Amino acid sequence: MTASLSRMFDTATLNAIHKEIAPHTDAPPAASWTLAGEGLWGCVFDLGDGTMLKVVRRHGGLGSGEALHHRESETLGFLGGFATGYVRVPALAAGGIFTNSYIGSAPPLAGWLRLAALEGKRLTTDKVLTMSASERDLLGERIGAAIVDFNAEASTRAAAAGTRLADTITRSLTLARAQLATAELHRAADAIAQAWETLRAAGPLVFVHGDLNPGNLIDAGPRAPLGFVDFAESGWSLAEAEFRHLEPLGPFRDSIFRGVTARRGQAPNMRAYYLAAAADALMTVAIQGNAGHPRDAMRRTGLLRHCLAGAEIGY
Ligand SMILES: Nc1ncnc2c1ncn2[C@@H]1O[C@H](COP(=O)(O)OP(=O)(O)O)[C@@H](O)[C@H]1O
Ligand SMILES: [Mg+2]
Incomplete structure (x- = not known):
């Protein structure tokens, strides 16, 4: 699967997203991203370097994308990527909110998270x-x-x-x-x-x-x-x-x-x-x-x- 198979973002938009996050995190270029999941609230890409990028929309289902993104950032932050014998959670590498309302031809975006990729199915x-x-x-x-x-x-x-x-x-x-x-x-x-x-x-x-x-x-x-x-x-x-x-x-x-x-x-x-x-x-x-x-x-x-x-x- 390649990033271009995302229904939500075309190639130019993915490049624009990369440009937005580049000042905050050193992510590989969008051409090497592959789509891992696409839902109501946004997309998750495998960046190919052991990390994932989650992009959250402002509008999706009930509630607001800003609130969802806020909760997830805060939670991942204090969970600190822990693991026990039975469960593990991904470490948060970087994250931020989008203040630019016009990123390529994307729908309005709330924020992004860069996470350690968990191995497995x-x-x-x-x-x-x-x-x-x-x-x-x-x-x-x-x-x-x-x-x-x-x-x-x-x-x-x-x-x-x-x-x-x-x-x-x-x-x-x-x-x-x-x-x-x-x-x-x-x-x-x-x-x-x-x-x-x-x-x-x-x-x-x-x-x-x-x-x-x-x-x-x-x-x-x-x-x-x-x-x-x-x-x-x-x-x-x-x-x-x-x-x-x-x-x-x-x-x-x-x-x-x-x-x-x-x-x-x-x-x-x-x-x-x-x-x-x-x-x-x-x-x-x-x-x-x-x-x-x-x-x-x-x-x-x-x-x-x-x-x-x-x-x-x-x-
Ligand atoms: N840290 C991660 N490691 C590996 N795969 C991930 C990770 N985060 C998300 N994914 C993959 O991307 C999919 C969508 O991510 P998720 O956070 O569940 O977003 P959504 O809000 O769209 O459900 C997951 O079902 C999983 O397959
Ligand atoms: Mg999910």
């Missing part, structure tokens, strides 16, 4: 749903252990840095609520938020990654720590916030819970878990609305109802 949801049961169980248990290690180490570092990055679930509920169209969905959002705040007040709070899904995990094999990337949703929350995307993954969720319980010696609180999953389902409804086939909308509403029932909230 990027996981995908398709991959985990189609692997054999024994492979999936092993991977899920490793992810569970990685999450427990991450929360412990990240909380120590976040507390030492004095970060005030806020609760991932509360934040996503606020964003979703502003977008939701019906009184029924507003009531659901308010009920989730209220129940979450009650549990949150009892604590304990940990520093969470906040956006764990297969696409944000990098697997270098069963004996290597799992790589976590993409810290734009991080913050102080209940540990169960870490599982907010897992409910649609079925048996994979269960193997992750087994790994968590084995490493932490304590099972997840299922009420808190279903509240986090309901907040996530509501976020998906807010972003995607009635888009796609009518059956897609039914599936989104079905997941929301299921999570609300799990959280013992009437709907």
Whole structure:
């Protein structure tokens, strides 16, 4: 794959981005960059020298690119590229915000980050749903252990840095609520938020990654720590916030819970878990609305109802 395959940036724009970051970091020329990922909020390039460049747009989904970029820069800064036996995070080499609103023909850009490249394969949801049961169980248990290690180490570092990055679930509920169209969905959002705040007040709070899904995990094999990337949703929350995307993954969720319980010696609180999953389902409804086939909308509403029932909230 070459950089020119980016749908977001043409060659002249990539050269203009290189020129913008050049005063701050000595990056190889754009001609040697390869595209590693392209999402709603921007692109990630492999610079070919053991580093990655993440370019974040100002506009994408719900919320602002500036806020996402700020959270990710701050978090990567105090995490300091740590590694335990089960988990590792990339070191931040450089980063900055874009003040120039006209960079080639790019959409408005918020900022950039240059990170150490983690070795290994990027996981995908398709991959985990189609692997054999024994492979999936092993991977899920490793992810569970990685999450427990991450929360412990990240909380120590976040507390030492004095970060005030806020609760991932509360934040996503606020964003979703502003977008939701019906009184029924507003009531659901308010009920989730209220129940979450009650549990949150009892604590304990940990520093969470906040956006764990297969696409944000990098697997270098069963004996290597799992790589976590993409810290734009991080913050102080209940540990169960870490599982907010897992409910649609079925048996994979269960193997992750087994790994968590084995490493932490304590099972997840299922009420808190279903509240986090309901907040996530509501976020998906807010972003995607009635888009796609009518059956897609039914599936989104079905997941929301299921999570609300799990959280013992009437709907
Ligand atoms: N430090 C890194 N090392 C290796 N690959 C990375 C790194 N950071 C990002 N990637 C790759 O780029 C993809 C997109 O990065 P990510 O930070 O998740 O951006 P997005 O916000 O678009 O999801 C990841 O799924 C991963 O494959
Ligand atoms: Mg990602």
